[in-house]
Amino acid sequence: MPPDVTLESPNTHRLVSRIAPHWREALGLLVLGSLASLAVTMREWGEMFHQWWNIDTYSHILLIPFIIGWLVALKASELAQIAPKPWLPGLGVIAMGLVLWFVGRMTDTNLIAHAGAVGTLQGIVIASLGPRACTIIALPLCFGVFLVPFGDEIIEPLQVITAEIAIVLTHLSGIPAFSDGIYIDTPVGLFIVAEACSGVRFLIAMITLAVLVAYTRFTSWSRRLAFLAASIIIPIIANGIRAWGTIFIAQSQGVEFAAGFDHVFYGWFFFAFVVILILGLAWRYFERDPEDYGWSVDEVHGFEILKRLEPYHASPMKVLAGTLALCILAGGTAMIAAPVAIG
Known part of the structure; x- marks a missing residue:
């Protein structure tokens, strides 16, 4: 059988x-x-x-x-x-x-x-x-x-902000230049803050990471909001510095070298550097381990509003x-x- x-x-x-x-x-x-x-x-x-x-x-x-x-x-x-x-x-x-x-x-x-x-x-x-x-x-x-x-909606404002930061730093570094929106004219050539240079990719990823860290490592709302604000402001400023760095390097090393350096630096090191910087600044203020995030069972059982939802x-x-x-x-x-x- x-x-x-x-x-x-x-x-x-x-x-x-x-x-x-x-x-x-x-x-x-x-x-x-x-x-x-x-x-x-x-x-x-x-x-x-x-x-x-x-x-x-x-x-x-x-x-x-x-x-x-x-x-x-x-x-x-x-x-x-x-x-x-x-x-x-x-x-x-x-x-x-x-x-x-x-x-x-x-x-x-x-x-x-x-x-x-x-x-x-x-x-x-x-x-x-x-x-x-x-x-x-x-x-x-x-x-x-x-x-x-999401994020395409903020590309244009980010391009303008990046250009404004870059032109200010360009003037401070002694390089004559003038800007028209996202266009920056310098002695070595015309630079354009294109969509790919707006920093939107990094900013959206950083916001996602910031929300995760804020709710798993902090308990106080003030520290959460401060961390979220830093995770938005620092990447925007850093992207403006990166754009200025490309212009500055182009003055001494040439436009082609600057473009190649910017591609490698932005693609491989920039994101990691800023993430490490933000997490490093916040590390000493972390208030709990990730596994302790959210409400406990006892807290949930004590919520009056949840008791009122029982009949439904x-x-x-x-x-x-x-x-x-x-x-x-x-x-x-x-x-x-x-x-x-x-x-």
Whole structure:
């Protein structure tokens, strides 16, 4: 008689058995809801991944899913002490995300559509796990905002600021020059603060890192805000100094040498140097280890507002049905409205 054949590996069975029953239900709901959301917003996620993979400004976003996973893993022991309860008002968050996605899709505004796709997924997490569990993982949940590629909107102002800093330092270094917007005319040639030189790539990555550090290493809001401010101001000033350095080197070594030096220095050393500088200045003021970030289970259990939200819990099937209905409605409406929007 042939042996029984099973499609479930012993290792998988052991892994699933280690998950508490209430968490199995919640995670199953989360997976099914996420798949429904991705089916509707697949185009936007494809566009975002294309930007993460192919555009240098957004390449740091490829690390964010791993950072989110790490932050959640740090809270695993505390999450195990909480019973996740699907939350009916979470459907409202999903609906708002889908409305934002729909508006972005219909108006062909990628930033809005991408934000809606990410917001919908965040809403599904809230609806699937409930407010208590989501309070424990508030940081990684909110950190998902940085999955949205943004920053093109500030390129032009950054170009102007960089040019202004560079021209001031050029005059202070004794080099005759005058500027017209992003153009800097010097004895050795005309320099242009192009989009690639605006510093937006570094600034966006630095803001992302700063938020992570601020909420994992500091407890006081004053230090968090000071660190965030420094993480914005210092890179902008440093980029202006870098632009001036290119002009200064061009005076003595030639334009070609300066351009090559700027490419290597900016691409390989500039980012690392400024990050080390900012973290080095803040190191002595760190107030806790990363694994201690956020609220503890005891603190969460003591929040009165969470107690008031208890009556709005619902069964997993009701939340799943509501999630599927919203996704089908949004996807169907977009399919019907798309020809009208195009025409």
